[in-house]
Amino acid sequence: MDVTTILNPLNAAQREAVTSTDKHLLVLAGAGSGKTRVLVHRIAWLIQIENHSPYSILAVTFTNKAAKEMRARLEDMLGSSVSGMWVGTFHGLAHRLLKMHWQDAGLPEHFQILDSDDQLRLVKRVYQALGIDDSKWPYRQAQGFINKQKDEGLRSKNLSPAEDPYQRIMLQIYVAYEEACARSGMVDFGELLLRAHELWLNKPELLAHYQQRFGQILVDEFQDTNAIQYAWVRLLAGQTVRLTAVGDDDQSIYGWRGAKVENILNFNRDYPETATVRLEQNYRSTKNILSAANAVISRNTDRLGKSLWTEELEGEPISLYSSFNEHDEARFIAECLNDWVKTGGLRSEAAILYRSNAQSRVLEEALLRSQIPYRIYGGQKFYERQEIRNALAYLRLVINRNDDAAFERAVNTPTRGIGDKTVQALRQLARDKSITMWAAADKAVMEKRFSSRASSAVQSFMILVHRLDEDATGLALPEQVDSTILGSGLIDFHRQEKGDRGQSRVENLQELVVACRSFEPEDKEQPSLPQFLDQAALDAGDRQADEDEDAVQLMTLHSSKGLEFPLVFLAGMEENLFPHRMSAEDPSRLEEERRLAYVGITRAMKKLYLTFAESRQQYGTESYNSVSRFVRDIPSEHIEEVRLGRQVARPTSYAKKTASRFSDQGTDTGLALGQRVSHKIFGEGVILNFEGNGANARIQVNFSHAGSKWLVQSYAKLAPI
Structure with missing residues (x-):
């Protein structure tokens, strides 16, 4: 292979990156700019x-799929196998290292890797050994705590005892968990990186060997590295190894799971002898789509800066639809998809993206009504989600104590000290006596078949279900469901889960209440709850499209990263939904939300729809x-x-209205969104929003110590920092 073969398929910036002879190289690869091609070449x-x-x-x-693709492309280019090369994920390479040096790493030769489910089971055993009440401290909360510490490179011995009860209990669990792993020769995913990093720290001669061996390190998706991954790479690179980092700070959207955008933002500081190459030519999207993406991301202040461009045509303008509510929004999207198919498009060429998992329910219903096959990418249908099935189990048990499947699902969720042995004993008693599990539980309590602790737990559960039934009596369907979900403890249980997962589950439970508000029972003379549960079961039974069936893709914005579609819908483009209400007043989280919007927009190749609702049933209430x-x-x-009937107007009345009301707001104040300012009383803060223009403009500032404040421009006298 000669120079021409390698360089001919590349544009000028790609060639600069491929041929760089600098000590270190930072490749800022914009969306759709061919970063994988650059890495391989x-x-x-x-x-x-x-x-x-x-x-x-x-x-x-970062993924096994990406590693497999890179190996395949390399073998195709080089004409030979690359099986001996170290190409893989962080975890895969760390595992390879530990398998080769298990003794130096202090591991048994045949150490076992724990997946997430195995890890959770071990955490449960630790709880039992320590006698910790899992109803107060949920298992997944401890699992998340352990994984977070490992991602930060911290063992239990690195953490100081705290007065805070949460920190104290979590540290106690972490210590016992580490001891259990050591006894059994088990390694979780976080441990792979942490142990590999410690191997090099503790064995400098081994580190020197690998630094001498690997003269070149290339890292993809550098903006997604967490603390321990960055430390692992930096230690191996040392002072001599050439490091190539490829990534896009504008697509750093995983801060909630430990990724640190600072790793790429500070790369030039940590590696002074670095050349930076920007890949800005986009091969995916039209000019209109890229102009929109550039306009959105340019509002962020903490970025290295680049502007995507393309040789493609202007393309269609971005369509903006203002719906009455979320049902109108979903109907509109379904109609557009049918039109797309009628004009020769494939359903698989279309994707519906949303910020919150809870949004999928209404969209799924509209697609089912329109008989449009769909597939949830990287997730489950609404009524198949764990938290929804748990809530439905309580509702089924409230109206029918003889529902054994509902009993088994609800009896220890949230956890209330009813273990597997107790449930198995109830199951056996029910079989032996040919009675339901509820009746078996009643019999076991009356006859004192269990220990006092187990008997008390079972009895408390039965009392709870009776109380849920009584509390819901006489209420309308939405209030019945809301009362049962709250009374069951499911909301509080999931609120205790740290991070986006717990928040998403709470939102899904709230969305179940919203579903009840729009439910129309077929028989008005009969109770609504049984009819609603029947409909939920039917909706859950409607299968997703088969893998080879032409189907629309539904997914969260986070799941869409790395994908592309000719037709994209971004649904729910409203304040408090996107950006999410929990991020709107935190400057760093707001910047990540903006990067998420940038990712969503740049998934579209040919046509992009933005939709929003004037009113939406959100978090259990109607919001505007x-x-x-x-x-x-x-x-x-x-x-x-x-507009209605999909007539369009250009230039748009809405766009003009929003341009005058929003886009240009604050432009004559001398200040900008995201700018840091100082106030003589409140101190330093960041501008979050504007209302109006000129001296009477109102400015929302999030102050470091005073919190969020709305101030009038003429009186505030804000000084830019």
Whole structure:
């Protein structure tokens, strides 16, 4: 392979990145700019032109799929197997290292890797050994705590005892968990990286060996690295190894799971001898779509900066639809999809993206009514989600104590000290006596078949179900469901889960109440709850499309990263939904929300729809939110308003209205969204929002110590920092 073969398929910026001879290289690869091609061609260049041995190159990716694709492309280019090369994920490479040096790492030769479910089971055993009440401290809360510490490179011995009860209990669990893993020779995913990092710290001669072996390290998706991954790479790179980091700070959207955008933002500081190459030519989207994406992301302040461009045509304008409510929004999307198919498009070419998992319910219902096959990408249908099935189990048990499946699901969720042995004993008693599990539980309590603790727990559960029934009597369907969900303890249980997972589950439970508000029973003379449960079961039974069936893709914005579709719908473009209400007043979280919007927009290749609802049943109540600031950021010339019947107007009345009301707000104040300012009383803060213009403009500022404040421009006298 010669120089021409390697460089001919590349544009000028890609060639600059591939041929760089600098000590270190940072490649800022915009969405759709061909970063995988650059990585593969750079490795080929190092091997074929710079004559580096394939075994002196370490290439790190974030997913097994990406690693497999990289190996396949390399073998195709080089014409030979790369099985001996170290190409893989962080966890895969760390595992390979530990298997080779298990003794130095202090592990048994055949150590066992725990997946997430195995890890949770071990956490449960630790709870039992310590006698910790899992109803007060949920298992998943401890699992999340342990994983977070490991991602930060912290063992239990690195954590100081705290007065805070939560920290104290979690530390106690972490200590016992580490001891259990050590006794059994078990390693979880976080441990792989942490142990590999410690191996090099504790064995400098081994570190020196690998630093001498790997003269070239290439890391993909660098913006997604967490603390321990970055420390692992930095330690291996040392002072001599050449490091190539490829990533996009504008697509750093995983801060909630430990990714640190600072790793890529500070790369030039940590590695002074670095050349930076920006890949800005986009091969995916039209000019209108890219202009919108650039306008949105340019509002962020903490970024290295780049602007996507394309040689593609202007393309269709971005369509903006203002719906009455979420049902109107879903109907509109379904109609657009049917039109797409009628004009020759494939359903698999279309994707519906949303910020919150709870949004999928109404969208799924509209697609089912329109008989449009769909598939939830990387997730489950609404009525198949764990928290929803748990809530439905309580509701089924309230109206029918003889529902054994509901009994088994609800009896220890949330956990209330009724273990597997007790449930198995109830199951056996029910079989032996040919009675239901509820009747078996009643019999076991009356006859004192269990220990006092187990008997008390079972009796408390039965009393709870009776109380839920009594509390719901006489209430309308939504209030019945809301009362049961709250009384069951499911909301509090999931609120205790840290991070986005717990919040998403709470929102899904609230969405179940919303579903009841729009439910129309077939028989008005009969109770609504049994009819609603029947309909939920039927909806759950409607299968998703088969893998080979032409189907629309539904997914969260987070799941969409790395994918592309000719037709994309971004649903729910409203304040408090997107950006999420929990992020709106936190500058760093708001910047990540904006990056998420950028990711969503750049998934679209040919056509992009933005939809929002004037009113929406949200978090169990009807809300009226303004259109998302991310829509306001887009210049009006790139947007057309889609009206009822999908008639359009350009330039749009809505776009003009939003341009005057929102986009230009604050432009004559001398200040900008995201700007840091100082106030003589409240101190330093960040501008979050504007209302109006000129001296009478109101400015929302999130102050470091005083919190969020709305101030009038003429009186506030804010000083830019």
